[in-house]
Amino acid sequence: MADLLDRARALLAEHPVADGHNDLPWALREQVAYDIDRRDIAVDQSARLHTDIPRLRAGGVGAQFWSVYVSTELAGDAAVSACLEQIDVVRQLVDRYPGDLRLATTADEVAAARAAGRIASLMGAEGGHSIANSLATLRALHRLGVRYMTLTHNDNTDWADSATDEPRHGGLTAFGEEVVREMNRVGMLVDLSHVAPATMRDALRVTEAPVVFSHSSARAVCDHPRNIPDDVLEMLPANGGVAMATFVPKFVLPAAVAWTAEADAYLNARGLDALDASDEAVRVRRAFEEANPRPQATAATVADHLDHMREVAGIDHIGIGGDFDGTPFTPADLADVAGYPHLVAELLNRRWSEEDLARLLWRNALRALRDAGEVARDVAARRGPSVATIEQLDGPGKFGSD
Known part of the structure; x- marks a missing residue:
């Protein structure tokens, strides 16, 4: 296995990880109220966090979507403010560690960061409640650098059903469909992790751009509602989307x-x-x-999901979204962000080719981001910003606060 690990590290030097989801910003909020002097990620923080710069480097991470997550205990203006605080701490980290991190909002900027030896730092808003039913707020988050939004978290929003809540809408409401269309127009990836299968199917029907699953695995391998059914995986080639397998043990190990x-x-x-x-x-x-x-889940457990996802969706439509610092438990040999070589070594042992691994680790995520930008330019040329409201599209009394 030592030889495979050496091969994995060499491969990651050429084809680094573009990881879809890391909750370091929320961990910094919970642990130190954003006082990043108390969690200097330039040094080892393994006693408290899954993530720091030395371990990102050791793990071969070249690009990271930092989750600007907001708990569903927050709603309305409080959720928006908390999301802005999450964005602020990501920008603070980028400013504090310019030799290691660089803010990126496009595929070209990701490539430029990598060429300069920096870890491209992107942002994804986890939970549609962060926009407080406002398309203008959605656009403002995009202007601040957010490049995907997870339509729900663990609870339904007023316009979309979550995978882990009682169904209320049957998928997306009319306003929820308008949210997807506006995300297409501005160039924000639609993230379908956390949403109910009906929401997944509705979003795939409406979207003109590739979708992502920033941190979800295969439901056929582990029957958890946070995972992706095969019929949805089968829809990704036509859409161009990317399903990013996660490492969370309760999602990957029955x-x-x-x-x-x-x-x-x-x-x-x-x-x-x-x-x-x-x-x-x-x-x-x-x-x-x-x-x-x-x-104990292991890298082999995650590889089982990736084998299945490759078989169903195809090699061009899978990626990695570890969910580090967003889960209290991790697989034995994927304990933190330094662990990616163990997964790559496992896949090499299963005869995955270097070309397949390059797509899984780096190319697919960047292609989806690039394609979403191209779709946005086309859609924006056809229509201006939507001024629709949830009251107009869904009617008064048809939605409620979560």
Whole structure:
């Protein structure tokens, strides 16, 4: 395996990872209230975080979509403000570490950052509640550099059904379809992780641009609602989209699904949220895990998903979205952002070619970003900004606050 790891690292030097999802900004909010002096990511932060610059370098990361996530406990103006704070901390990190990070908003800027030896830093808004039902807010986020938006998080929005909430709309509402069209017009990728299968299918019907799944794996391999059904994977070639496999154990390993539910219930009983990144939550999780050893996912577990996704969607339509710092548990040999060589080594062992790995790791994500920009130029030439409101399209009383 040592020889395979050496080959993996050499390959990553030529074809680095363009990862679809990392929640470092939210971890910085939860742990240190954005006081980044207390979490200097220029040095090892492995005691507290999955992510720092030395480990990004060791893992062969060339581009990272930083999630500017907002909890669904926040709504309306509070959600918008929190999203702006997330954007601000990403920009602070880029300004603080200019020798390692460079802000990027286009495929050309990603390529230029890589050529300059920097890690291209993009942003994706996780959860459509971040726009507070306002297309003008959507456009403002795009102007600030956000290049994808996940239509929902764990709860429904007023215009789209989530994978992990009770269905309310049957997919996208009329306003939800207008959100997708406006995302196409400005050049913001439609991210279908977290959404219900009906929402996935509606978005694929409406969109003119490629979609992404920034951090979702194959439902046929692990039957979790956060994963992608095969019929949706089969739609990606016609759309040009990219499904980015995630590493979250409860999404990739069937045995981990029930264990994680028990761990989450243990936290909830002590007044802690399952996504809580505070020191207290870390302590409580460790205590639970010591008493209840967890099933271990590995790079091989993730590779099983990628094998299946390649078979169903094709090599041009898959990528990587680890979800580091957005999950308390990680696979044994993908513990943090330094772990990508282990996955590449596993895929090399399964006879994946260098060309296939180049597409998986780097090329597919950049192609989707580039294609979305081209679609945006075409759509913007045909129509101006939408002034539609949810009241106009969905009618009063047909939506409610989440």
